[in-house]
Amino acid sequence: xxxxxxxxxxxxxxxxxxxxxxxxxxxxxxxxxxxxxxxxxxxxxxxxxxxxxxxxxxxxxxxxxxxxxxxxxxxxxxxxxxxxxxxxxxxxxxxxxxxxxxxxxxxxxxxxxxxxxxxxxxxxxxxxxxxxxxxxxxxxxxxxxxxxxxxxxxxxxxxxxxxxxxxxxxxxxxxxxxxxxxxxxxxxxxxxxxxxxxxxxxxxxxxxxxxxxxxxxxxxxxxxxxxxxxxxxxxxxxxxxxxxxxxxxxxxxxxxxxxxxxxxxxxxxxxxxxxxxxxxxxxxxxxxxxxxxxxxxxxxxxxxxxxxxxxxxxxxxxxxxxxxxxxxxxxxxxxxxxxxxxxxxxxxxxxxxxxxxxxxxxxxxxxxxxxxxxxxxxxxxxxxxxxxxxxxxxxxxxxxxxxxxxxxxxxxxxxxxxxxxxxxxxxxxxxxxxxxxxxxxxxxxxxxxxxxxxxxxxxxxxxxxxxxxxxxxxxxxxxxxxxxxxxxxxxxxxxxxxxxxxxxxxxxxxxxxxxxxxxxxxxxxxxxxxxxxxxxxxxxxxxxxxxxxxxxxxxx
Numbered sequence: 001x002x003x004x005x006x007x008x009x010x011x012x013x014x015x016x017x018x019x020x021x022x023x024x025x026x027x028x029x030x031x032x033x034x035x036x037x038x039x040x041x042x043x044x045x046x047x048x049x050x051x052x053x054x055x056x057x058x059x060x061x062x063x064x065x066x067x068x069x070x071x072x073x074x075x076x077x078x079x080x081x082x083x084x085x086x087x088x089x090x091x092x093x094x095x096x097x098x099x100x101x102x103x104x105x106x107x108x109x110x111x112x113x114x115x116x117x118x119x120x121x122x123x124x125x126x127x128x129x130x131x132x133x134x135x136x137x138x139x140x141x142x143x144x145x146x147x148x149x150x151x152x153x154x155x156x157x158x159x160x161x162x163x164x165x166x167x168x169x170x171x172x173x174x175x176x177x178x179x180x181x182x183x184x185x186x187x188x189x190x191x192x193x194x195x196x197x198x199x200x201x202x203x204x205x206x207x208x209x210x211x212x213x214x215x216x217x218x219x220x221x222x223x224x225x226x227x228x229x230x231x232x233x234x235x236x237x238x239x240x241x242x243x244x245x246x247x248x249x250x251x252x253x254x255x256x257x258x259x260x261x262x263x264x265x266x267x268x269x270x271x272x273x274x275x276x277x278x279x280x281x282x283x284x285x286x287x288x289x290x291x292x293x294x295x296x297x298x299x300x301x302x303x304x305x306x307x308x309x310x311x312x313x314x315x316x317x318x319x320x321x322x323x324x325x326x327x328x329x330x331x332x333x334x335x336x337x338x339x340x341x342x343x344x345x346x347x348x349x350x351x352x353x354x355x356x357x358x359x360x361x362x363x364x365x366x367x368x369x370x371x372x373x374x375x376x377x378x379x380x381x382x383x384x385x386x387x388x389x390x391x392x393x394x395x396x397x398x399x400x401x402x403x404x405x406x407x408x409x410x411x412x413x414x415x416x417x418x419x420x421x422x423x424x425x426x427x428x429x430x431x432x433x434x435x436x437x438x439x440x441x442x443x444x445x446x447x448x449x450x451x452x453x454x455x456x457x458x459x460x461x462x463x464x465x466x467x468x469x470x471x472x473x474x475x476x477x478x479x480x481x482x483x484x485x486x487x488x489x490x491x492x493x494x495x496x497x498x499x500x501x502x503x504x505x506x507x508x509x510x511x512x513x514x515x516x517x518x519x520x521x522x523x524x525x526x527x528x529x530x531x532x533x534x535x536x537x538x539x540x541x542x543x544x545x546x547x548x549x550x551x552x553x554x555x556x
Contacts (some may be wrong), residue, residue, distance in 0.1 A: 074103060074108050074109070074110065075110075076093060076095075076101060076103070076110075077093075077095040077096070077097060077099065077101065078095055078096035078097070079093040079094065079095055079096075080094055080095065080096055080120055080121055080122055081093070081094040081121060081122065081123055081124045081135075082094070082124070083124045083125075083126055083133060084126075085102075085147065085160065086126075086130040086147075088105075089104065089105055089106060090102055090103060090104055090105065090111070090160055091103045091105060092124065092133070092162070094116070094120075094121025094122075094123075094124050094135060094137075095120075095121060096120045096121075097120070098115060098116055098117035098118055098119055098120060098121055098137060098138075098139070099113055099114065099115055099116060099121070100113070100114045100116040100121065100135070100145075100162060101113050102160070102161075102162060111159060111160070112161055112162065114162055114164075116135055116137070116143060116145075116164075117135065117137030117138065117139045117141060117143070118137070118138075118139035118141075119137050119138025119139040119173070120137060120138045121135055121136075121137045122136055122137060122138060122173075122174060122175050122176065123135065123136040123174065123175065123176045123177045123189075124136075124177075125177050125178055125179055126179075127179055127183060128179055128180075128181055128182070128183045129183060131146060131147060132144065132145050132146035132147055132165070133145050134177050134179070134186065135177070136174030136175070136176065136177040136188060136189075137173075137174055138173045138174070139173075140169065140170050140171065140172060140173055140174065141167055141168065141169055141170070141174065142167070142168040142170065142174055142177060142186070142188055143164060143166070143167050143168075144164070144165050144166040144167070144168075145162050145163060145164055145165065146162075146163045146165050147160060147161075147162065147163075148160075148161050148162075148163045149161065166203070168188075168198065168203050170188065170190060170196070171190075171192075172190040172191040172192045173190065173191040174188055174189070174190060174191075175189045175190065175191060175215055175216065175217060176188075176189035176216065176217065176218055176219055177189070178219055178220060178221055178228075179200070179221070180221050180225045180242070181221065181223055181224070181225050182225055183200055184199065184200055184201075184225075185197055185198070185199065185200065185206065185221075185225070185242065186198045186199075186200050187219060187221060187228060189215070189216040189217070189218075189219055189230070190215075190216075191215050192215075193210065193212045193213065193214060193215050193216065193232070194208055194209060194210045194212075194216075195208070195209040195210075195216055195219060195228075195230055196208055196209075197209070197242070197245070207242075207244075207245035208245065209228070209230065209238075209240050209245055209247075211238060211247055211250070212230065212232040212234055212236065212238065213232070213234040213236075214232050214233035214234040214257075215232065215233055216230045216231065216232045217231060217232060217233055217257060217258060217259060217260075218230070218231040218258060218259060218260045218261040218272075219231065219261060220261050220262050220263045220270065221242070221263070222263050222268055222270075222284065223263065223265060223266050223267070225242060226241065226242055226243070227239060227240065227241065227242065227248075227268060227284050228240045228242050229261055229263070229270055229284060230261070231253065231258030231259070231260070231261040231272055232257075232258060233257040233258070234257075235252060235253060235254050235255065235256060235257060235258065235274075236250055236251065236252055236253060236258070237250075237251045237253040237258060237261065237272060237282070238250045238251070239251070239284050239287065248284075248287070249287040251282065251287065251289070253272050253274065253280060253282075254272065254274030254275065254276045254278060254280070255274070255276040255278075256274055256275035256276045256299075257274060257275045258272050258273070258274050259273050259274060259275060259299070259300060259301050259302065260272065260273040260300070260301065260302040260303050261273075262303060262304070262305055263284075264305055264309040265305070265307050265308065265309055266309075267309070268283065268284040268285045269281060269282065269283055269284070269290070269309075270282055270284060271303055271305065271312060273300040273301070273302060273303045273314060274299075274300060275299040275300070276299075277294070277296045277297060277298055277299060277300055277316065277318075278292055278293070278294055278296075278300070279292070279293040279294075279296075279300055279303060279312070279314055279324075280292050280293070281293075288333065290331065290333065290336070291331060291336055292336075292340070293312070293314075293324055295322055296314065296316040296318055296320065296322065297316070297318040297509050297512070298316055298317040298318040298509075299316060299317040300314050300315070300316045300317075301315055301316065301317060302314070302315050303315070309326065310325065310326045311323060311324065311325055311326070312324040318509050319506075319509070320513060335543065338543070372435075375435040375436045375438075375439055376439060378436035379436045379437075379439040379440045382436065382437075382440055382444070382448075383440065383441075383444055386444045386447050386448060386451075388415070388417065389447060389451065390447065391415075392415060395412075395413075396412070399412050433464075433467065433468060433471070434471050437468060437471055437472060437475070438475060442476055442479055445472060445476055445479075445480070446483070446485070446486055446489070448472070449469070449472070449480075449486065449489050449490070449493065450489055452465050452468070452469050452493065453489060453492050453493050453496055456469075456493070456496045456497055456500050457496045457500075459500055459503075462500045462501065462504050463504065466497060466501060469493065469497070
């Protein structure tokens, strides 16, 4: 979860499959900057004039805004949601074990821990009067809390504490809670795919919003309290009226689950973040898609907006925080839609160029149907290498048996081909990789899979081997799954491939972010524009010029 406070710093915390601990890190949100962490970021908060705080792996860390150096770390548990206490001096986090932890930012210490829920604390929301907050958890409860000052045993001064005042028992797990701006209504998202609206003072039921096919993961209420927008795992965003609970419009928002949603202050515009690594802006009055912010390489878990709407901070599974700035350049919706159509067309053209896989109907006249001399020669070279592997494996077994019988080590005769080339290694495959593998008989596939497992485990040519592996699994799926001798090989391939691909993906993402950072630094220092960006800007100006000429001709 990301939260913007009235000033200008960010607090973000991370989630991972590990339960060992968490770290928090604070950065200064400079314009159009990307900040990197050591683990997946899931929560971000903005507070204070000098700090950005992000929760990652193992601890809570603070970094000074001018030097970007870490000045303090604090340990915390597996955090799922977070909240700044009014005044921006304390932070409350909700954990996976159902605890609420209160941290003091000045001393860097854990002030208080409360057992709030019997299950995970999925959501936390500050009340509009800033006197308390509400939490929702997996124990099917919504609990109301108030801030109070209590006398500390170790000190004469009083300290801030949290007091439980009320509880609302429900029939399903609570996924998200939100107050209306006037604090009269409370929206609660449940695991049964509905959103229940209750009166805050009496906790009586008011409305039920139903229509989503999967649970609602995020929602927000507009500043005037007339609209509520809900984002679901069914990839849709629905806009409802809070007067009668009627659904104004259902929008297909993302290609995967909608993870976060937030309205822009004093407007009916809102932003959504999805697992498709995209951030989108929408108009709740006209039901239009305004623009798409692309930059993250993996799932975007959450985002936060500044009070004036000029900045958006997003946190992603690619271990990065991105700060987006609203520019003064006018946004033309027709041009955005035209660019989107061009991108979709280019993507469809690129897909059509892919080789055909047996069993797939799309593009059956692709390159896979061609049986050229090059593909046959490439397949023969693969078969020769596999036969050589079989011969050398058999010789090696015989040599071990001879050495064991003799009781001493006997020199192993090296194959002249291996002596000439050094060894059998993964070398560059032909450009028609899929076509060559199509020609390869299935009798060679088991040995090829075993070799893939060995080389992927060594980290040699992981991308090339994974490409060939996935293609072989597609075209020989039935034969591979029915062969019991290959079950162990496939299980080993699964483990080694996931591990090596994750490492390669992390290295690739880090390098891409580093190159983008160097590019921005060079542009800012030398006041130059790289060729690709200059070309894009030229094409955009050309497109605008053509549009103006068309408008002039239409007027004439």
